[in-house]
Amino acid sequence: MRKILFLIFLVLVGCDKPTDFSKDALQEKLVNTNQQELIFKNILTKHKGNKILIDVWASWCKDCIVTLPDLKKIQDKNPDVHFVFLSLDKSLKRWKRAIEHFQIVGDHYFMIEGKNGVLGDFLGLWWIPRYIVVNESGAITLFKSTKITDKNILEAFKK
Numbered sequence: 001m002r003k004i005l006f007l008i009f010l011v012l013v014g015c016d017k018p019t020d021f022s023k024d025a026l027q028e029k030l031v032n033t034n035q036q037e038l039i040f041k042n043i044l045t046k047h048k049g050n051k052i053l054i055d056v057w058a059s060w061c062k063d064c065i066v067t068l069p070d071l072k073k074i075q076d077k078n079p080d081v082h083f084v085f086l087s088l089d090k091s092l093k094r095w096k097r098a099i100e101h102f103q104i105v106g107d108h109y110f111m112i113e114g115k116n117g118v119l120g121d122f123l124g125l126w127w128i129p130r131y132i133v134v135n136e137s138g139a140i141t142l143f144k145s146t147k148i149t150d151k152n153i154l155e156a157f158k159k
Contacts, residue, residue, distance in 0.1 A: 017143040021122065028119035030086070030109040033096060040119055043109060047082045049136050051157055055106075055148075056123065056130040058088040059098030064129045067148045068102055074148065075105060078157055086111050088120075088128060135159060 026041035044052070055071065057064035075083060083106030089095035095110055111117060115125040123130065124144070133142035133156035142156035 017140070018122075019139045019141075021140070022118075024118045025122035028117050029112055031092070031112055032110075033099070033108050035092065037112075038109075043084060043107070044134065044138055046107075047084065047134075048138055051078075051081045051136060052084055052134040053081055053153070053157075054084045054086060054132040054134065056086045056088065056111075056125060056128050056132075058090075058128060059094050060089065061128050065098075065102065067129060068104065070148045072105075074153070081157060083107070085109065086119075088114050088125070133157065 021040070021044070026039065026044070028040045029037050030040060030043065031037055053074075059065070071083075075081075085099075085104060085106050085108045087095045087108065087110045089098070089110065092110060095108075098104070099108055111120065114120060123132070127146050129146060129148065131142070131145040131148060131150070131153055132140060133153060135141045135156075141159045142152055145153055
């Protein structure tokens with residue numbers, strides 16, 4: 001009986017999807033392509049009033065790279081959505097080279113603390129690519145998607 005109750009507890013806790021970023025996650029420092037540090041909150045504020053697709057990726061991630069053509073199609077079909085890329089790359093040099101090489105259009109940031117930082121922990125990064133949709137007021141409308149072809153991404157754009 002205890003095992004069953006424990007499993008029910010895990011399912012209920014696992015279903016909890018935040019609609020707002022935690023205060024600590026908002027304070028996480030990232031680096032832009034000009035190597036300027038800024039906090040995650042300022043990135044979201046920059047795009048406030050617009051829908052945002054956050055793509056957590058890395059240049060070493062095969063799944064991240066092979067889905068770029070699908071991502072670019074979504075960008076073309078949704079010009080009103082702002083695309084923010086958060087990189088888990090191991091080096092700034094590889095990250096910047098991949099952005100150029102694959103011609104990834106959007107705002108790019110390097111996660112200094114990687115998946116072990118407060119933001120990575122908040123997102124529960126166990127797999128990339130990872131997609132999060134944020135609405136015009138800054139609320140999370142889609143918290144966890146690992147496929148750019150997930151129909152829930154386009155549904156979240158409509159909310």
